[in-house]
Amino acid sequence: MADEKPTSWWATLPGLLTAAAAVITAVTGLLLGLGQLGVFDGGRPAATAGSSPAAGASQPGVQPQPSGTMTGAGESAGWTVALPAERKYRSADVEYEILGARVRPDVAGKVALTFTVRCTNHGRYDVNFWDSTFRLNAGGINHSPDSGLNDLVAGDASKSGDVRFTVPADTRDALLRIKFAQGEATAQLSISPP
Template sequence: MAEEKPTSWWATLPGLLTAAAAVITAVTGLLLGLGQLGMFDAGKPAASTAGSSAAGASAQPDGTVPPSGAGSGAANSPEWAVALPAERRYRAADVEYEILGARARPDVSGKIAVTFTLRCTNHGRYDINFWDSTFRLNASGVSHSPDSGLNELVAGDASKSGDVRFTIPADTRDAVLRIKFAEGEGTVQIAISPP
């Protein structure tokens, strides 16, 4: 009788599975290593480390929010003054928005970034959205949508604060913040002054 020739481990199913697992592990390790070295971040913008702390800024008697001097932003430019009206609470049905502060600063794209710090109060029983879609800024005859990415839920009988940012032309001096309610719209006249 002829002797049986031993089969190579490559020809067995467990051998093939072991080899495939080793290749997948090696490729995954290589990709993770390259990712940690930053090889895949070429198209992504750098994360911003600039903080914002104007939520508690107090207004002057004429309604302007004073600039904070040097700070974060394009080339550490000083903030511009933003004049707000005396009335800063706007309510329709169970939803109320209060403007806590506003600031403007030159943007790297040659525009200005206007940021409103707002408090949303839900006087109703059910959760509501507190998000960019509620706000628009009319400047120079154009309605601008926010680019801040605000998207929060406010529980019933609760409040939450957040920032809504608009990027508008640098020559803007007067604008109208529009607050859209289910039953209409509130408008807020603002004036922007460079330092």
């Protein structure tokens, strides 16, 4: 009995199931990542053309889309946020639309600027809808969001969420940056205190 050699974990059913699960997880992650990079788009152009190039597109491949009939300002506690006329930005299969913005006083000397954004996934594979896509340039400094937005948008679907930045209370002009795999779009806005 002392001469028996223990069997390898590969020879057991739980070991085989664990190995199969690891391979499936790795392949799924690889396919999702490649899908977001547009590898499976089969020669389609990187961006759809909007009605005309506008100030919102800062790099090739990202086009603002017509915004429809939305108003130009968001208001909270007497503060107002003037948003650009063009509020839809699309690159490849991903489109972001700024639905509104609001400002409220935060900690001493700061305000919380919150954008309500809709992410539309025109593709087949899930895409990330998260804070990492957005930056706000205020006073020459890029601020990252502190809203904790981290969601997935399924193929051929839309989701809305809030993206919040905490910026100095004396901020009057800012530039919302939306980062795509194929470039970046920008939206100029102005903030007015009560």
